[in-house]
Amino acid sequence: MSIISLKFLLLVICLLFIYYIIPQKYRWIILLLGSIVFYYLSSSKLIIFICLSIISIFIIGLKLTKYNEQIKALDKEQKDLKNKYQKKKKRILLFGIVLNILFIIFTKYYNFTISNINIITGIFNIKPLEQTKTLILPLGISYYTLEAISYIVDIYRGKYSASKNPFKVALFLLYFPKITEGPISRFDELSKEFFTPKKIDFNSITIGLDLIVLGLFKKMVIADRAGIYVNNVFGEGLGGSTVIVAIILYTLQIYAEFSGCIDIVRGVSYLFNIKLPLNFKSPFFAKDVQEFWRRWHISLGAWIKEYVFYPISLSKMNMKVVMFAKKHFNNYFYKFISAAFPLLFVWLVNGIWHGASYKYIFYGMYYYIFMMIGLLIEPLSSKIRTKLKINVHIINVIHIIRTIIIVIFGMALFRSTSIAEFFNLIGSIFTKGSGIYEYGIIKIDFIILIIGTIILLLIDTLSEFNKINIEEGFTKKVIIRSLIYTILICSIVILGIYGEGYDASSFIYGAF
Amino acid sequence: MKEIIEVLNEVKEGIDYANEKHLVSDGLITSFDLVMLISLLNEKFDIEITVVDVIPENFESVETIEALVNKLK
Numbered sequence: 258m259s260i261i262s263l264k265f266l267l268l269v270i271c272l273l274f275i276y277y278i279i280p281q282k283y284r285w286i287i288l289l290l291g292s293i294v295f296y297y298l299s300s301s302k303l304i305i306f307i308c309l310s311i312i313s314i315f316i317i318g319l320k321l322t323k324y325n326e327q328i329k330a331l332d333k334e335q336k337d338l339k340n341k342y343q344k345k346k347k348r349i350l351l352f353g354i355v356l357n358i359l360f361i362i363f364t365k366y367y368n369f370t371i372s373n374i375n376i377i378t379g380i381f382n383i384k385p386l387e388q389t390k391t392l393i394l395p396l397g398i399s400y401y402t403l404e405a406i407s408y409i410v411d412i413y414r415g416k417y418s419a420s421k422n423p424f425k426v427a428l429f430l431l432y433f434p435k436i437t438e439g440p441i442s443r444f445d446e447l448s449k450e451f452f453t454p455k456k457i458d459f460n461s462i463t464i465g466l467d468l469i470v471l472g473l474f475k476k477m478v479i480a481d482r483a484g485i486y487v488n489n490v491f492g493e494g495l496g497g498s499t500v501i502v503a504i505i506l507y508t509l510q511i512y513a514e515f516s517g518c519i520d521i522v523r524g525v526s527y528l529f530n531i532k533l534p535l536n537f538k539s540p541f542f543a544k545d546v547q548e549f550w551r552r553w554h555i556s557l558g559a560w561i562k563e564y565v566f567y568p569i570s571l572s573k574m575n576m577k578v579v580m581f582a583k584k585h586f587n588n589y590f591y592k593f594i595s596a597a598f599p600l601l602f603v604w605l606v607n608g609i610w611h612g613a614s615y616k617y618i619f620y621g622m623y624y625y626i627f628m629m630i631g632l633l634i635e636p637l638s639s640k641i642r643t644k645l646k647i648n649v650h651i652i653n654v655i656h657i658i659r660t661i662i663i664v665i666f667g668m669a670l671f672r673s674t675s676i677a678e679f680f681n682l683i684g685s686i687f688t689k690g691s692g693i694y695e696y697g698i699i700k701i702d703f704i705i706l707i708i709g710t711i712i713l714l715l716i717d718t719l720s721e722f723n724k725i726n727i728e729e730g731f732t733k734k735v736i737i738r739s740l741i742y743t744i745l746i747c748s749i750v751i752l753g754i755y756g757e758g759y760d761a762s763s764f765i766y767g768a769f
Numbered sequence: 770m771k772e773i774i775e776v777l778n779e780v781k782e783g784i785d786y787a788n789e790k791h792l793v794s795d796g797l798i799t800s801f802d803l804v805m806l807i808s809l810l811n812e813k814f815d816i817e818i819t820v821v822d823v824i825p826e827n828f829e830s831v832e833t834i835e836a837l838v839n840k841l842k
Contacts, residue, residue, distance in 0.1 A: 570800075571807060571818070571820050571823065576808055576811065579808040591805075595805060599804070
């Protein structure tokens, strides 16, 4: 069930009605029931996979909490016993992580895993394993697996105790607005929202409606229109300006679509007075690739930082490398060497999370290379900047443009079906183009896309300079609000791209 | 406090560490800088800052870093 379908709208209306008429302390139960209905209608029997994840992290969470309490109760002298409990805790945690990763390996990554096993067994002339024709893809498995892991790791680290109620853990993973495309949330943040009794808040409902309308505009007027051109050009062997426009439009499409979807998701959640974390923060204002990933898909970046980057960076082995680099290299290489190993893992995880193929690993490596080059040349470019005394604003603009170019080509790689197609695409840029009006959209569509892009940029610019805060709604002034609503709703109705049965096309990030 | 500022300057120069109260949340110290900082603090004060201690609140200012170091000593 798409979150921009009529079925979803009906489900939300029904849930809202029940949610606000029952006593506050039982409202989370309605969210859970609604989430189960949504999941079952979307994924049917595959709900079993998310149930297995819920059961596993619920039991493991309780076990970890038990050991945390036992360790806390020990005296300082009981070091041996403490070490024994610590080891047990670590084993249980590892089991939980591996188990949840296995669920995703046997579903989304099944064929990718089999093809890699076959490469290895092929060396020893062992008969290859058969790949499946129909992959099992439980809804949101890439998102909820990360959430499941964060739950048990946080308990392991003593951040909070395990919930004694399995249904509360279930709601954390299943919560229907975020299950399809995130944002990837944390249990401690969401439980505050879910389980604190909440009154009906009209301000929250207004913000929710603002976000939903804005999200629909981004998705149906901008993203789906750009998508028509992109689909007609990518992989068709075209060249020149035709391809350049397609690459730029794909970046626009994915940004409008993903951020639009998150706006809708957060907007729907606001209707229930539940605040979900931010996922985008004016990403095209980033001055380097690192900063871009702190502004784009924030919840994924934050997850990887907390559960991959820091554990690897602060591991004893990496700390030895860091200290070795400090003793034997100058500051220039010291930072570079210290970051090289943890970042390799970060980008491998980022790449593989996006999809089950080598293309996505290459996609991760693409950003890894740019990040490492950035770290390597930073001291040099800093010296040049100081010597030439270039205005800091000019430098910032140059850096922003440089980052946008890197990201645009990164998106082209993301959209290409293979690494080879990506390189063909880049090569085709230098061949002759064949116009831009013959690929599904005409001049008026380009004008709409340009206006849409200006609106997106305007919102991002105003947010960047703290002139507006979309978290507080468009505006408090009723007349201006009505005007914005009229313009956006009319745009969606008149200019929106509709597919069969007047359903919008599916979301790119919804397939993860 | 002086020692902590010295370490911070070794990681990144040009920041008014004595008065800055939001080193992490204002993006003055990135995750790379944090790893450098932790490695230097570990060495200088003979402590072991683990991943559990890596929460923004512990690294927002010289005072919070000092409190963390004292706790782990």
